[in-house]
Amino acid sequence: MGIQERREREKRIRRQQIMVAAKNVFSDKGFNRTTMEDIANRAELSPGTLYLYFKNKEELYASLSIDIMEYLVERLENLLGQNDLGMGPEQKVDALMDVLFNVYEHDPLLIINVFHLQSSETLKNLSPELLSEIENISRRAIGAFVKIYIEGRDKGIFIDKHPIALADILWSLFSGVLLWEESKKIINKDKDFIEETLRIAFEVFIRGLKKTDG
Amino acid sequence: MGIQERREREKRIRRQQIMVAAKNVFSDKGFNRTTMEDIANRAELSPGTLYLYFKNKEELYASLSIDIMEYLVERLENLLGQNDLGMGPEQKVDALMDVLFNVYEHDPLLIINVFHLQSSETLKNLSPELLSEIENISRRAIGAFVKIYIEGRDKGIFIDKHPIALADILWSLFSGVLLWEESKKIINKDKDFIEETLRIAFEVFIRGLKKTDG
Amino acid sequence: MGIQERREREKRIRRQQIMVAAKNVFSDKGFNRTTMEDIANRAELSPGTLYLYFKNKEELYASLSIDIMEYLVERLENLLGQNDLGMGPEQKVDALMDVLFNVYEHDPLLIINVFHLQSSETLKNLSPELLSEIENISRRAIGAFVKIYIEGRDKGIFIDKHPIALADILWSLFSGVLLWEESKKIINKDKDFIEETLRIAFEVFIRGLKKTDG
Amino acid sequence: MGIQERREREKRIRRQQIMVAAKNVFSDKGFNRTTMEDIANRAELSPGTLYLYFKNKEELYASLSIDIMEYLVERLENLLGQNDLGMGPEQKVDALMDVLFNVYEHDPLLIINVFHLQSSETLKNLSPELLSEIENISRRAIGAFVKIYIEGRDKGIFIDKHPIALADILWSLFSGVLLWEESKKIINKDKDFIEETLRIAFEVFIRGLKKTDG
DNA sequence: CATGAATGAGGCTTCATTCAT
DNA sequence: AATGAATGAAGCCTCATTCAT
Incomplete structure (x- = not known):
């Protein structure tokens, strides 16, 4: 029964994890010179995963x-x-x-x-x-x-x-x-x-x- | 010897011409979505020529x-x-x-x-x-x-x-x-x-x- | 021992359900632009499940x-x-x-x-x-x-x-x-x-x- | 004065060269499994060049x-x-x-x-x-x-x-x-x-x- | 000086497939 | 058996920059 909730929570955490990674990389390199791969690496995820949580680079940034x-x-x-x-x-x-x-x-x-x-x-x-x-x-x-x-x-x-x-x-x-x-x-x-x-x-x-x- | 000066002047003019074109295009499309080719087109020059007057896109912009x-x-x-x-x-x-x-x-x-x-x-x-x-x-x-x-x-x-x-x-x-x-x-x-x-x-x-x- | 048969039957039904979904999506979007996820969604199953019944996309299609x-x-x-x-x-x-x-x-x-x-x-x-x-x-x-x-x-x-x-x-x-x-x-x-x-x-x-x- | 014409001719030839390469690769591998890079390689050109002559893969094919x-x-x-x-x-x-x-x-x-x-x-x-x-x-x-x-x-x-x-x-x-x-x-x-x-x-x-x- | 065709690195994104739960 | 999040390879395409003419 808590399974649904755990999923929810994990999803939120994962999202957060990406945002933290993104924040760091954007801060280091600015928007344009930051690649999605950079962010994925920093988040220790694969590039594809980012797109499960954000529609594209712009929206992640926003x-x-x-x-x-x-x-x-x-x-x-x-x-x-x-x-x-x-x-x-x-x-x-x-x-x-x-x-x-x-x-x-x-x-x-x-x-x-x-x-x-x-x-x-x-x-x-x-x-x-x-x-x-x-x-x-x-x-x-x-x-x-x-x-x-x-x-x-x-x-x-x-x-x-x-x-x-x-x-x-x-x-x-x-x-x-x-x-x-x-x-x-x-x-x-x-x-x-x-x-x-x-x-x-x-x-x-x-x-x-x-x-x-x- | 006026030839030297004419060259100088022409160079300045050409430079100006590029900057005017660049200004217009940057204004229309923003920095990132502006391509050097856009600017060349607007200036009625070829892309290569831009590089005779500016080291690269960033410096043209600056x-x-x-x-x-x-x-x-x-x-x-x-x-x-x-x-x-x-x-x-x-x-x-x-x-x-x-x-x-x-x-x-x-x-x-x-x-x-x-x-x-x-x-x-x-x-x-x-x-x-x-x-x-x-x-x-x-x-x-x-x-x-x-x-x-x-x-x-x-x-x-x-x-x-x-x-x-x-x-x-x-x-x-x-x-x-x-x-x-x-x-x-x-x-x-x-x-x-x-x-x-x-x-x-x-x-x-x-x-x-x-x-x-x- | 009817349990074996029921399993068989259910398996056949599930397979059918996937094929119907696939048929609809392929019809709508053509082979290439149809994704396995599309099909899974239409079948109200998860993508992974499709692979329990079909080796891959091509064979599902065939x-x-x-x-x-x-x-x-x-x-x-x-x-x-x-x-x-x-x-x-x-x-x-x-x-x-x-x-x-x-x-x-x-x-x-x-x-x-x-x-x-x-x-x-x-x-x-x-x-x-x-x-x-x-x-x-x-x-x-x-x-x-x-x-x-x-x-x-x-x-x-x-x-x-x-x-x-x-x-x-x-x-x-x-x-x-x-x-x-x-x-x-x-x-x-x-x-x-x-x-x-x-x-x-x-x-x-x-x-x-x-x-x-x- | 024939410079204009030579350019024209060369352009046509280059286009042809790409189409020949494309024909061969498409024939070998079919549309979907042919990549633009394949074609570029076969034509001994760079991928970018293909796009000077054809808007995209579909149009090259057509x-x-x-x-x-x-x-x-x-x-x-x-x-x-x-x-x-x-x-x-x-x-x-x-x-x-x-x-x-x-x-x-x-x-x-x-x-x-x-x-x-x-x-x-x-x-x-x-x-x-x-x-x-x-x-x-x-x-x-x-x-x-x-x-x-x-x-x-x-x-x-x-x-x-x-x-x-x-x-x-x-x-x-x-x-x-x-x-x-x-x-x-x-x-x-x-x-x-x-x-x-x-x-x-x-x-x-x-x-x-x-x-x-x- | 000017050209503009060519380059080719590299980015974003998709998606078939896998696997831990 | 079912899930669905995660993967990661691979593709298309863009574009700043170069260089032979």
């Missing part, structure tokens, strides 16, 4: 990105769940940035991949199902910030702007800084300024969001 | 991106050259954003390609020469903003932060918004909010930059 | 073709069994064609497959057992016509030719018309002339067979 | 079949061109069969391939251009026989039937006999009865076509 997004969104929604703890909207935006940065640290290369995913070239080749999954997860991420912002606005702390535009800007700022700083690392192998720059970016952003008058 | 960056930097430096015209630092940041947006409108798809270029996957394959060219051009772009910022800071208008970090943030904000809004267009084909979102982003950014106290 | 041939031959032999009913040899050839056409109508796509089977490419891969089974069944089919023909010849109705050659010609004519008309249907989707053409073909054939003089 | 059909049709039309030479319609049908058989002897394996081509499975994958080319060539082949038949009918020699149906039957009889006798050769490696059987088939067919009365 699934990976969705996974990390999902993790991110969960973390964001958790943040909001633990209502208040005495945090004002301003602190919440701060906390939100901490979550973003945490997730990035936990999975630095994959978050870069999410941007790659964003590139239209990739998006155009995905199945409608995956696209709508991405849309959905994005919506939830946006929602998390919107909620914080509206609370702040209603309390008279934040200026009045279109909430979704602000959410987009927040995400753009975050992802833009990551992408840019990562590429700076390639060009000149200086110290890594990511966290520092991110903190300044958010500080400025929050200042810009707040009403100035006393 | 040259393209550098070109648009160069154009952008020239525009930025011009902006600063026409000293003052009575503009305060704040207006100058506004003007700077206008330049960024202008260039984007003039070449919307290519600027997306610049981000692709930023992706580590591409950067890792470039020759040292190109890499340093990119580094140089970036430095100049950064310099343009830094100059404005320092003027503002010294006049007591802007808060005191690391100038280069702020420049990075500005660029990240701009490129992040473009990339994100472009990908939103793919996912749901709504209206295009790029300009609107960019304006809000810069407004908030400038507010965040300014000292608040009277 | 078995199928033999089956329909066997059905055909039974029908032909029945026709001859019901001795005379007052039919002369000429009417018998007519009746024979009716049987052929009936079987074709009952299983239109499969009979095409028989021709595919005939194609040397397929035959070369069959096991000796299957090959001799095919030979045997062919011989019986040929025999049916030969019997009719000899009756006619001995009665002075038909001209004197090598009986087996004539049998071959009859079958060739029938299968040739089917194959050709089927392919014409693909090329231009006109009306289907199969029956009409077949009737004319047999009319001419019988005329050619008959002695002309009074 | 081109081959069309070629032999074209040759056949030319022979048929020549036959009719050399008007009369005192041949009556009856002798012309005989001569027509000789041509068919000649072509078969000249290219025995390829004509089998034409039948393979006829199989719907293959036809369904061809480009519209090739399909219409096939349609056209078939029409011409049919036309050749129709002309002879009508002459005979108008002279009161042949019975009155739908001419195209008769043409179809003639072709079906010819191709059916070839296909069937070829497959008999596989099953039991007796002597080859092809020519003998074909002659009888045509004799009977012509008898059936002729009016019987004095």
Whole structure:
């Protein structure tokens, strides 16, 4: 009777195993130079097996990105769940940035991949199902910030702007800084300024969001 | 002896011709799905000829991106050259954003390609020469903003932060918004909010930059 | 001890079930584009099970073709069994064609497959057992016509030719018309002339067979 | 100035070279078990080169079949061109069969391939251009026989039937006999009865076509 | 300089078949 | 006997790059 369930579980595990392998290889070599065989080798499976779990390379890649997004969104929604703890909207935006940065640290290369995913070239080749999954997860991420912002606005702390535009800007700022700083690392192998720059970016952003008058 | 120069000039022209063709095709199809033959066809040349002017596909692509960056930097430096015209630092940041947006409108798809270029996957394959060219051009772009910022800071208008970090943030904000809004267009084909979102982003950014106290 | 027999019977049934499924899928998609998984799905079995009943895809396919041939031959032999009913040899050839056409109508796509089977490419891969089974069944089919023909010849109705050659010609004519008309249907989707053409073909054939003089 | 033409000629030659190689390999191994690499090897070219001349395997195969059909049709039309030479319609049908058989002897394996081509499975994958080319060539082949038949009918020699149906039957009889006798050769490696059987088939067919009365 | 035919390595993917459960 | 996940060989095809003309 548990046989059905065991199968289910094993299937999930196998899927996970592939995704972990894929994540590593994609991280090492980038999307284009990663071959399905590379992934299969890393997963200690045969190439054919990958196709039992993912329709093709693109969808494997997208699934990976969705996974990390999902993790991110969960973390964001958790943040909001633990209502208040005495945090004002301003602190919440701060906390939100901490979550973003945490997730990035936990999975630095994959978050870069999410941007790659964003590139239209990739998006155009995905199945409608995956696209709508991405849309959905994005919506939830946006929602998390919107909620914080509206609370702040209603309390008279934040200026009045279109909430979704602000959410987009927040995400753009975050992802833009990551992408840019990562590429700076390639060009000149200086110290890594990511966290520092991110903190300044958010500080400025929050200042810009707040009403100035006393 | 003018023969030497004519050769030079013709070579430059031919190079330009290829880059224009490449730009168009890359814009239409993205980097990966563009073939050298596509570009050759569009340029009305043979594939072999492309290799007389560019070492390989990656470098052709990078040259393209550098070109648009160069154009952008020239525009930025011009902006600063026409000293003052009575503009305060704040207006100058506004003007700077206008330049960024202008260039984007003039070449919307290519600027997306610049981000692709930023992706580590591409950067890792470039020759040292190109890499340093990119580094140089970036430095100049950064310099343009830094100059404005320092003027503002010294006049007591802007808060005191690391100038280069702020420049990075500005660029990240701009490129992040473009990339994100472009990908939103793919996912749901709504209206295009790029300009609107960019304006809000810069407004908030400038507010965040300014000292608040009277 | 009936247990043994039940097993046998069940095995036969299962085998049949697979063949029915295979027939349908082969008919829909042709031999090459049919996968064993397709067949397993249609039979509501697992791919592995198929191999308990058939050595491989080719032999499953051949078995199928033999089956329909066997059905055909039974029908032909029945026709001859019901001795005379007052039919002369000429009417018998007519009746024979009716049987052929009936079987074709009952299983239109499969009979095409028989021709595919005939194609040397397929035959070369069959096991000796299957090959001799095919030979045997062919011989019986040929025999049916030969019997009719000899009756006619001995009665002075038909001209004197090598009986087996004539049998071959009859079958060739029938299968040739089917194959050709089927392919014409693909090329231009006109009306289907199969029956009409077949009737004319047999009319001419019988005329050619008959002695002309009074 | 002849450079253009030389290119043209070389291109044609190269195409031919590939088709010859393909014909040989297809003949040896059949369509499915022939790989593009096999053909490339036989042609002493690289696999990629094949694709400069043929869109894919199916179309290379179809081109081959069309070629032999074209040759056949030319022979048929020549036959009719050399008007009369005192041949009556009856002798012309005989001569027509000789041509068919000649072509078969000249290219025995390829004509089998034409039948393979006829199989719907293959036809369904061809480009519209090739399909219409096939349609056209078939029409011409049919036309050749129709002309002879009508002459005979108008002279009161042949019975009155739908001419195209008769043409179809003639072709079906010819191709059916070839296909069937070829497959008999596989099953039991007796002597080859092809020519003998074909002659009888045509004799009977012509008898059936002729009016019987004095 | 320009050409463009040729190369050939290598990628993605399919699918007949096997085998541990 | 049945399963069905896993295999892995092999095929088709693409395309950046080269080189003889």
